[in-house]
Amino acid sequence: MPDVLSAPLVVEFPFTRSLGPVQSAFLTGLRERTVLGVRTCDGKILVPPVEYDPVTAEEIRDLVEVAATGTVTTWAWNPHPRRDQPLDTPFAWVLVRLDGADTALLHVLDAPGPDAVRTGMRVRVRWAESRTGAITDIACFEPYEGEPGRAAPHDGEFADPVTGIVTPARLDYTYSPGRAQSAYLEALAGRRVVGERCPSCRKVYVPPRGACPTCGVATTERVEVGPRGTVTTFCVVNIKAKNLDIEVPYVYAHIALDGADLALHARIGGIPYDQVRMGLRVEPVWTEGSRHPDHYRPTGEPDADYDAYKELL
Amino acid sequence: MRDVAIVAFAQTDHLRRTDELSEVEMLMPVLHQVLDATGLRTSDIGFTCSGSSDYLAGRAFSFTMALDGVGAHPPISESHVEMDGAWALYEAWVKIQTGEADTALVYAYGKSSPGQVRDVLTRQLDPYYTAPLWPDSVALAALQAQALIDAGDTDEAALAAVATRSRTDASDNPHAQLSGAVPAGDYLVQPLRTGDCPPIGDGAAAVVLAAGDTARALCARPAWIRGIDHRIEAHGLGVRELTESPSTRLAAERAGVFERPVDTAELHAPFSSQEVVLRKALGLGDEVRVNPSGGALAANPVMAAGLIRLGEAAARIHRGESDRALAHATSGPCLQQNLVAVLEGESAHA
Numbered sequence: 249m250p251d252v253l254s255a256p257l258v259v260e261f262p263f264t265r266s267l268g269p270v271q272s273a274f275l276t277g278l279r280e281r282t283v284l285g286v287r288t289c290d291g292k293i294l295v296p297p298v299e300y301d302p303v304t305a306e307e308i309r310d311l312v313e314v315a316a317t318g319t320v321t322t323w324a325w326n327p328h329p330r331r332d333q334p335l336d337t338p339f340a341w342v343l344v345r346l347d348g349a350d351t352a353l354l355h356v357l358d359a360p361g362p363d364a365v366r367t368g369m370r371v372r373v374r375w376a377e378s379r380t381g382a383i384t385d386i387a388c389f390e391p392y393e394g395e396p397g398r399a400a401p402h403d404g405e406f407a408d409p410v411t412g413i414v415t416p417a418r419l420d421y422t423y424s425p426g427r428a429q430s431a432y433l434e435a436l437a438g439r440r441v442v443g444e445r446c447p448s449c450r451k452v453y454v455p456p457r458g459a460c461p462t463c464g465v466a467t468t469e470r471v472e473v474g475p476r477g478t479v480t481t482f483c484v485v486n487i488k489a490k491n492l493d494i495e496v497p498y499v500y501a502h503i504a505l506d507g508a509d510l511a512l513h514a515r516i517g518g519i520p521y522d523q524v525r526m527g528l529r530v531e532p533v534w535t536e537g538s539r540h541p542d543h544y545r546p547t548g549e550p551d552a553d554y555d556a557y558k559e560l561l
Numbered sequence: 562m563r564d565v566a567i568v569a570f571a572q573t574d575h576l577r578r579t580d581e582l583s584e585v586e587m588l589m590p591v592l593h594q595v596l597d598a599t600g601l602r603t604s605d606i607g608f609t610c611s612g613s614s615d616y617l618a619g620r621a622f623s624f625t626m627a628l629d630g631v632g633a634h635p636p637i638s639e640s641h642v643e644m645d646g647a648w649a650l651y652e653a654w655v656k657i658q659t660g661e662a663d664t665a666l667v668y669a670y671g672k673s674s675p676g677q678v679r680d681v682l683t684r685q686l687d688p689y690y691t692a693p694l695w696p697d698s699v700a701l702a703a704l705q706a707q708a709l710i711d712a713g714d715t716d717e718a719a720l721a722a723v724a725t726r727s728r729t730d731a732s733d734n735p736h737a738q739l740s741g742a743v744p745a746g747d748y749l750v751q752p753l754r755t756g757d758c759p760p761i762g763d764g765a766a767a768v769v770l771a772a773g774d775t776a777r778a779l780c781a782r783p784a785w786i787r788g789i790d791h792r793i794e795a796h797g798l799g800v801r802e803l804t805e806s807p808s809t810r811l812a813a814e815r816a817g818v819f820e821r822p823v824d825t826a827e828l829h830a831p832f833s834s835q836e837v838v839l840r841k842a843l844g845l846g847d848e849v850r851v852n853p854s855g856g857a858l859a860a861n862p863v864m865a866a867g868l869i870r871l872g873e874a875a876a877r878i879h880r881g882e883s884d885r886a887l888a889h890a891t892s893g894p895c896l897q898q899n900l901v902a903v904l905e906g907e908s909a910h911a
Binding site: 252254257259263265267271275294295296298302321322323324325326327330331332333334341343345351352353354355356362367382383384413415417419420421422423424425426427428429457458459460461462463464465466 | 580581582583584585586589592593603616619626628629630631632633634635675676677679680681684688689690691692693694695696697700701703704705706707708711748750751752753795797798799800803
């Protein structure tokens with residue numbers, strides 16, 4: 249059995265989100281060094297604010313400015329900051345009830361060590377130097393010994409309000425495709441195509457994923473297929489994909505490799521797009537240094553009979 | 562209401578890494594085990610439901626690949642939840658209650674090894690106020706643990722004792738990832754030490770549900786689901802009282818937990834501190850056997866660990882070791898969502 253392959257896989261996504269009136273006011277407020285809460289139906293002030301009362305589900309819009317000082321309600325010391333967390337030196341996670349608020353905000357506290365942190369300690373906001381209208385406009389909290397601040401009415405109106413945020417995220421994986429797909433990929437590196445046969449229905453699947461989707465059993469018997477095959481069906485692509493250096497129009501096709509019971513899909517080259525047809529006999533074309541065939545091209549053989557591939561459409 | 566029971570349960574060995582197995586390759590053996598145990602074939606199953614998460618796999622629609630393992634061609638009646646498989650079991654139970662199916666196959670799987678599960682789980686948090694700070698799953702549990710310590714509900718020694726009891730019990734569980742004497746270790750996020758936190762690993766589980774006489778025909782002592790309910794709390798951590806779990810309490814009430822004593826409780830508490838919260842919410846005394854399997858502190862395949870609690874509780878009833886068991890599953894940060902079921906053996910119900 250070949251070694252199991254693995255490769256880095258990075259998933260990155262910059263989600264663009266629109267804000268409702270309450271979240272817009274809150275995040276715009278942070279940009280202006282102002283912390284806003286919202287008053288619930290029974291008079292509680294929620295910070296951070298939400299648009300609907302957590303108890304009654306009624307829409308709430310009554311904004312209130314609370315102080316940038318507050319009290320730690322619980323905490324946890326993080327000795328090993330992780331990538332993207334607000335501080336890169338050891339810090340405390342804290343829930344802080346800001347003066348004037350009835351609920352607590354999650355953020356981080358810059359403190360020299362866990363002995364300097366306790367529940368009930370007084371803290372204040374340290375504002376980020378560059379603020380854009382995001383929760384990270386609060387750089388962190390810091391210890392504070394002064395007088396408690398107070399809540400005050402606020403109309404929630406700001407010039408140039410923030411109406412949307414972009415929240416970038418990146419997650420890093422090391423992807424392993426498992427036994428069956430590793431074997432397939434290893435064979436491709438030697439310019440061979442292998443499938444796996446189901447022990448129950450005897451069908452040969454390519455690429456193999458280790459299971460027969462009809463019988464729900466492991467496919468284990470390796471079978472070399474192709475490399476030649478037959479176009480079973482196809483489409484003409486007229487829109488150029490971003491970052492893809494292929495002239496349009498081109499043909500993308502389902503190809504039943506000889507000996508396989510499932511068609512795989514690939515681009516057809518070496519023939520004008522309007523001459524590709526069902527039954528066309530094709531073979532893979534590898535480019536130097538690439539594991540996967542770049543495309544399939546006509547072999548010059550006579551077309552396959554429809555009956556030879558109709559079950560694979 | 563129809564009588565519905567768990568009639569079979571299987572789980573993989575839970576391992577730190579399973580690079581040689583794709584998700585479907587990891588899953589297939591447990592699917593075959595529950596089908597073999599009941600003598601059912603894929604074509605006999607009325608409804609199939611699964612739980613898993615794309616964020617663990619790092620791929621969109623990853624569950625569709627796993628479907629190959631159940632034989633989804635010709636077409637089957639199937640559904641998926643993007644959360645723990647315990648909620649897939651709930652959906653399957655509802656499906657059977659509607660009369661549209663008499664049997665259901667429920668499975669769940671998760672491979673945490675390809676990514677950093679602490680970071681991955683931050684993506685389930687509110688994207689406006691919380692997720693941009695990347696508070697990882699251990700950090701959030703640690704905030705809850707400190708709140709419990711401040712409230713006088715526990716201390717670090719008591720938390721260590723929970724972890725030790727769990728992993729000692731896991732010595733009898735051949736599937737567990739951690740068992741025996743596991744050191745308390747250093748603080749991961751204070752006040753939680755490595756010993757208070759679940760192992761990171763890969764695993765899968767499957768159960769078969771069946772109604773009425775079908776269940777009796779498939780299993781010598783079916784684990785009847787006498788009640789099942791799930792509840793959710795506010796997403797904002799600062800809105801909640803973290804030392805309490807009112808959603809667990811309410812789900813347990815609606816599931817009928819408090820009508821008669823239970824002898825066993827399988828609690829889905831990945832962190833030692835969460836067992837303290839759940840015991841309090843459920844009013845469990847020392848006479849109740851809690852997590853004889855070792856619980857999530859011994860094996861925590863994310864997205865399957867909750868279904869495994871239902872399976873472990875059912876298996877104890879199948880074996881005659883329990884007459885009335887409580888099974889609990891959780892999802893989300895700091896026990897945000899909670900599912901509670903009451904399982905009974907036939908004699909206890911008569």
